[in-house]
Amino acid sequence: MKKLAFLMALMLMPIMLFTGCGEAPSNKIVLSEVTHSIFYAPLYIAMSNDYFKDEGLEVELVNGNGSNNVMTSLISGSATIGLAGPETAVYTAQQTAEGAKSPKVFGQLTACDGSFLVGRTADSDFTLEDLRGKTIIAGRRGGMPAMTLEYALAQNGMVAGRDYTLNLDYDFGMVATVFESGVGDYCTMFEPVASDYVADGNGAIVASIGELGGYVPYTAFIANEEYLENNALQAEQFLRAVYRGYLYLMNANIDDVVDALMPQFAGSNETSIKSAVENYKALNAFASSPVMTQDGYDRLCAIITAADQLEGSVAFDKVIDNTIAQKVVKYFSYA
Numbered sequence: 001m002k003k004l005a006f007l008m009a010l011m012l013m014p015i016m017l018f019t020g021c022g023e024a025p026s027n028k029i030v031l032s033e034v035t036h037s038i039f040y041a042p043l044y045i046a047m048s049n050d051y052f053k054d055e056g057l058e059v060e061l062v063n064g065n066g067s068n069n070v071m072t073s074l075i076s077g078s079a080t081i082g083l084a085g086p087e088t089a090v091y092t093a094q095q096t097a098e099g100a101k102s103p104k105v106f107g108q109l110t111a112c113d114g115s116f117l118v119g120r121t122a123d124s125d126f127t128l129e130d131l132r133g134k135t136i137i138a139g140r141r142g143g144m145p146a147m148t149l150e151y152a153l154a155q156n157g158m159v160a161g162r163d164y165t166l167n168l169d170y171d172f173g174m175v176a177t178v179f180e181s182g183v184g185d186y187c188t189m190f191e192p193v194a195s196d197y198v199a200d201g202n203g204a205i206v207a208s209i210g211e212l213g214g215y216v217p218y219t220a221f222i223a224n225e226e227y228l229e230n231n232a233l234q235a236e237q238f239l240r241a242v243y244r245g246y247l248y249l250m251n252a253n254i255d256d257v258v259d260a261l262m263p264q265f266a267g268s269n270e271t272s273i274k275s276a277v278e279n280y281k282a283l284n285a286f287a288s289s290p291v292m293t294q295d296g297y298d299r300l301c302a303i304i305t306a307a308d309q310l311e312g313s314v315a316f317d318k319v320i321d322n323t324i325a326q327k328v329v330k331y332f333s334y335a
Contacts, residue, residue, distance in 0.1 A: 027057050032064040032079035037190040038276040039114035044264040046245035055237035065173050074103050082222040085144035087304050089222050093318045101225040104321045107239045107290035110219040112210035113148040114285055115188040122204035128156050135165040137179055137187035139172035145188055147307040152213030191276030192268040210283045217296040239328045290325035
């Protein structure tokens with residue numbers, strides 16, 4: 001039953017013929033995000049600082065609650081752009097007939113796993129050996145959070161099923177709630193959920209999956225090929241605004257960054273947001289360029305293959321279109 005959700009999404013492909021998904025309605029972009037996290041700070045800063053408005057764009061943000069849902073919204077035409085793990089585009093391309101079009105990655109946003117390993121109690125002396133015989137809740141099978149965790153631990157000599165148990169029964173958005181109910185010994189959480197969870201006295205962050213796993217093109221912007229062909233300028237304007245958000249994130253005073261992010265995280269406090277930003281910046285979690293490299297793509301595919309979620313290979317140019325990202329890099333080089 002691997003990737004059933006993606007197969008179901010592909011069944012919606014004919015709908016594209018009738019929804020005009022290759023056409024952008026005026027200046028409005030409906031953006032479906034896989035989840036809501038400080039991990040995507042450049043995007044939210046672009047919204048708060050009116051960078052999209054400067055580009056003449058109106059962005060409506062929708063939480064897709066899972067990369068499979070993001071892909072379905074793209075294929076059905078209910079979303080213009082998706083923000084999700086690029087593995088989603090790999091799966092879809094693999095299941096698309098040769099010569100047929102499928103959604104493509106046109107800009108990279110993050111450069112490592114953005115989740116943190118959370119335990120039930122503080123442990124200043126935590127090592128991976130503490131995971132032996134334990135159960136870790138890591139989201140659903142085939143998603144980047146679960147796959148990069150398994151890959152990172154394997155690189156450190158820990159094998160799922162032998163040294164620890166990987167619970168893949170819950171969507172990532174449900175992990176914190178399930179963990180709080182008493183399921184599992186550890187779980188993975190994004191920020192600011194992790195910091196908020198710890199601040200409430202429910203557990204402790206014991207490790208960074210991004211630090212364990214190293215570089216990987218983890219989250220990216222995806223759109224239908226028809227949209228990228230027919231609305232290349234709009235897609236470039238969108239990516240320019242996001243990259244301005246990245247530059248602000250990396251160069252502005254941390255308090256100003258927190259102020260720009262607060263409107264998107266009303267349920268969090270300034271301390272948690274500041275901690276989350278600093279944690280991610282220390283990891284070099286934000287991609288310094290929206291251009292995805294061949295090496296990065298190969299590492300992504302290696303992670304998916306190691307998780308037994310990729311059958312054969314999928315060519316780089318069937319999944320990645322760097323045309324717009326390269327224009328954005330050039331624009332800022334001469335700005």
